[in-house]
Amino acid sequence: MERPDDAGACAGRMRDRAATRQRILDSARELFTSEGYEQVSSRRIAAHAGVNVALINRYFGAKRGLLAEVIAEDAVFPGIFEGDPATLPQRLAEHLTGRVLGPGTPLQRALEHSTGDPDLRSVYEERLKSALIEPLAAHLGGPDARARASLVAGVVLGMGTLRRAEGATALLELAPDDLAERLTRIIEQCLERSAA
Amino acid sequence: MERPDDAGACAGRMRDRAATRQRILDSARELFTSEGYEQVSSRRIAAHAGVNVALINRYFGAKRGLLAEVIAEDAVFPGIFEGDPATLPQRLAEHLTGRVLGPGTPLQRALEHSTGDPDLRSVYEERLKSALIEPLAAHLGGPDARARASLVAGVVLGMGTLRRAEGATALLELAPDDLAERLTRIIEQCLERSAA
DNA sequence: GGTATAAGTAAACACTGTTGACTTGTCAAG
DNA sequence: CTTGACAAGTCAACAGTGTTTACTTATACC
16 A cells, blocks of 8 residues: 655645545644633534544544543653663652743643543543553552552643643642652652562 | 422422422422432422422533532531541541441442532532531641642542542452551641651 | 513534445456 | 445434423412
């Protein structure tokens, strides 16, 4: 099967499955990121992509599948496990702080608005599990690895949720460096091995 | 069909504003608690209360107002500030652990499913602020009080969110006592005063 | 008893995600 | 070059959502 490499530039190709699919995906990512999953309707995504609404369900099963594909593209904490294991908490804290203070990644911003529907929660949690908890647990090793990784995930989740809320304002009362150091210690605490 | 059985009891007053309002509120609390805000439609609440749908908007402005009233009734952590301040982290951790392991309060269960819509998030966050962050900050005192209280709120939020998800399974790998002690230390870490 | 006023109702509105039947463009075989 | 087949794309409808408007009706007071 050979495919035209210049599908985007080719004016002759009116009906290009791959290109259409990609346009939908691009529109979804853009709109989910800026406005949140639940705030963007299927029809709006389709209109933005210049495509019929029904194609969303044709190509992605449902709106939900579109979200799953969008969030599957991006890493939650890209490259977080590269480097000295001893300074992992610090790196995590800095990622987290960057988000508390800054705009956050598109993925995270998209997820921030979209955890109400159980259907979505499962998509989100699947991603949190596969992108954070499991690799972190593997990284840690030991019998309590999954539990300790989950504690970290809980902190990550909570601080992320707080980001846009009142909490962010309060958290900004701390100097950025101070905040990062606090989060480092909190995460270290999460990762501490059981005394038993 | 889902009419309350005591409908016949109020023989005197067929049209009782207060009673009708209360029936709606009761139905909403029950359904929100068991199924979550977004999963329960206005029409279903109305049917359950044996009342016309339009009355929800008449009495509560919108479905959202119904949620606000439901969650305003309950304390997030009832009586948490009574007792020795030194053992506050432990009490918080135990509350939290009770929720990680047990069914949680109706309020918390309702909130768990309902944080997608920004409209709701604001209701939720308002409550988290008024019921946890502010009293905790007042309890703590000092310049960083609000920031430290927010860190705690972040942990509370994150662990609560993780409760129903994969994380809960992983967290259960820890013995309940161990989990409680871990959370205690994490919260203590959140509350630590700045060294500067 | 009549009537103002509040309580309650019905039907619609503008949306949502999703689906099945339909049309139409494209490409390969005859 | 024509003809089919099949995929790509379209359209209209369905069942559901929260909300609003115009309406009816029961109650309480004069």
